[in-house]
Amino acid sequence: MVSWLKNSGKDRDVVVSSRVRLARNLSNYNFPTKMTSVDMDEVYKDVVAALGNGGFTSFRISDIPYLEKIMLVEKHVISPALIEKNESGFSMTEDETATVMINEEDHIRIQVLDSGLSLENTWKRADELDNLLEEKVEYAYDEKVGYLTACPTNLGTGMRASVMIHLPALELTRQVNKVLSPVAQFGLAVRGVYGEGTKAMGSLYQISNQITMGDREETIIRKIENIAGQISEKERMARKYLLENDRTNYEDRIFRAYGILKNARKISHEEAAKLLSYVKLGIDAEIIKNNDINELDKLFIEIQPASIQFIERKEMDTNERDIKRAEILRDEIK
């Protein structure tokens, strides 16, 4: 189901994925907050035409069934804000690594996803897409400010670069706050997987730039790559420490998580994410065999509420989802 996660990329043992998104607006239309439906339709057509048929398929949000829309959000292919408006749409590549969202908060949101610590590469692809579009449409741009955006927090580069990192050992050794708090000094923010205000489910954290003005894109990218690399190293040291100094408890935690996931008949999203996190740690430490870290990372995404309902092609209540989730986990974990 999740096609963009690959078993490759730098620091893949800690960094699950990298993402770059660029906010852009067309100069000849009002910002989406002040637009008519007719103008939104024009923007959609302009952007789709600009992309041409370079491997992109385009969809209007109003044409996509409810569950599929949420599932795409859960897969990080589109944003939660995009599906709130019927006039919005998006174009995406078949492997879902690149998406151009249309009429989200801004006219255009270019997004590129990749596995592992791969911001330079994702930035390069996003930049190419940006150039492709810029050849066909005129962006709202100010010589002094940079790209103009609906929300001032995106002004300038319009870029938000982020990495999703898995920090179970830093959590277990109670170092996670100590390690993550200095990140703010560098103008970076730490969030849960589901964005601002959400907690870190399954020990997954998102680190992204707060500031979009002042620095060049390459500088921001390099800063996040550096810091993510340092945090990965600290997570690795914590894993090594636990393995060497507290092996029995470490193995116990991992195997119990494995035993529950292989046997439960009903499991909540939160518990499943927590247990998957330990199994992932076990795979990394080669304590759990016959499982692929990439398949496990996909499970984190596939056990989310809409994704489960999408598999079953029907709406399900919490209880039904918890039962189906347990079934998927029993089947998928080897």
Place this chain on the structure above:
Amino acid sequence: MVSWLKNSGKDRDVVVSSRVRLARNLSNYNFPTKMTSVDMDEVYKDVVAALGNGGFTSFRISDIPYLEKIMLVEKHVISPALIEKNESGFSMTEDETATVMINEEDHIRIQVLDSGLSLENTWKRADELDNLLEEKVEYAYDEKVGYLTACPTNLGTGMRASVMIHLPALELTRQVNKVLSPVAQFGLAVRGVYGEGTKAMGSLYQISNQITMGDREETIIRKIENIAGQISEKERMARKYLLENDRTNYEDRIFRAYGILKNARKISHEEAAKLLSYVKLGIDAEIIKNNDINELDKLFIEIQPASIQFIERKEMDTNERDIKRAEILRDEIK
């Protein structure tokens, strides 16, 4: 290790075991509390001689290594009080179903154990042993009171009959207090497995007679058998109810317990007993296959602290025991 538990007996799905013990004293000696070591030695010799070689092997407590003594207590073959005195001893059959404890609280404590609801049978065997001894020694007996004992709570018949019953479904449906409290009206007491004041570990309860005077042995036995039979029926109804009305949660609880026991690397006695209790329920409901209820009941006994140390032939701290216990459980559960 535990030889007296068999996969047979009435109401074996709920009643783990039945036990009858008779307190007796010799008329020509003071009670053990007021005895000299020399007299204790005489009593030991008298009783062993009286038993002859009718399948009994006799041991002085002082000759038995520390861990083995506690293990015999954990197996319910001898009582905790017996091992506190160096002058005490016991004779037991090879299958450990019958024990004669010597110089415990009373000169003689005859005990017979059996699987399932089998009090009539255990009483019959205890009575035969009692008659055998009475042919050779003179009991302290009063025409009006009955058998004289060190503690007045045993006066009369000197008999304590008890059954160990497994009530997980009554616990899960929160009916256990409602079902067990009327038992007191019939002069019966409910206790945890480890006797008075202990809690019901692994949903195991012990029901025994409080009163040893007034009624004949057969009357007491029949009363306990009746009540244990009724409680078993209620437990069965609760199991059926859960299976029919709450199957997913029921299976989830059972399989999670199974998954943890099959995977944990470290487990406390209390947690292990609780999880074994659910697996036992799963075997009874044929949800867990390939496991024998008898082997599982033996595990309840074999995972106790001294039994674990006895297997390893060395003293172990709590942490070492918890690791060894997890290993035994992973190996023994199929």
